Amino acid sequence: MNANKERALTDWINLFGLQVDLQPVERLNEFVRGQHLPTVLKFMQTKKIPMDPASVSSLTFFTTLLAHLKNLQKCSPHKFHAQLDARGATYGQRLDIAKFLAIVIYEIRMDPELQRFAVDVVVPELTRQSRKELAEIMDHLDDSCKWEDGEWDSILFQGSQQGPGEHSSSSVLFPERPHHSNASLPASKDAAVL
Incomplete structure (x- = not known):
């Protein structure tokens, strides 16, 4: 897996x-035993920032998260969800955890009620490199109709496709606009990447 993509998701x-x-963690597999992911799931379910961290047994968490993602139906299950391995993620497999994180962030980005948090709170705090890496992942997921089944996770292995600074906030379109459109976005302090 590409180290920059892994760092951006983390x-x-x-x-x-x-x-x-x-407390921040350093590696993807540290999320398995922590409260970060259950708290993100609670946020997705309630559409509110939790007042306190959530806790769920790591043995059941990824199965619960997978069921929630399948219920969202914003992305095609045979394109994304078929490759999510709850068991592998539970056992700390970095790639399996990264796949879950990519789809979780994508689904948050696709939900107008959750999107504001991602754009206004998280994205401005990301490094330019992390914003660029996540933008590439989101662009790739937006283009899902172009792939064969079983290919969406290839983006996690690829290095950056563009030079530094070439991926401006206006080049990543929000879900309500077609990805191939040339429509411009309102300026938003470089935070509109996700």
Whole structure:
């Protein structure tokens, strides 16, 4: 897996965790035993920032998260969800955890009620590199109709496709606009990346 993509996913979840006083982690597999991901799931379910971190047994968490993602139906299950392995993620497999994180962030981005938090709170705190890496993942997921089944996670292995600074906030379109559109977005202090 590409180290910059892994770092970007980790940074996003860590920044979310800071909103509820969770300590940052260094590696993806540390999320398995922590409270970050259950808290993100609670946020997705209630559409409110939890006052306190949530706790769920790591043995059941990824199964619960997978069921929630399937119920959202914002993305095509055979494109995304079929590759999510709750068992592998539970056992700390970095790639399996990264796949879950990518889809979680994507689903948050796709939900207008949750999107504001991602754009206004988390994204401005990300490094330019992490914003660029996450934007590439989101762009790739937006283009899902172009892939064969079983190929969406290839973006997690790819290095950056653009040079530094080439991925401006206005080049990443929000879900309500077609990805291939040339429509411009309102300026939003470089936070509109996700």
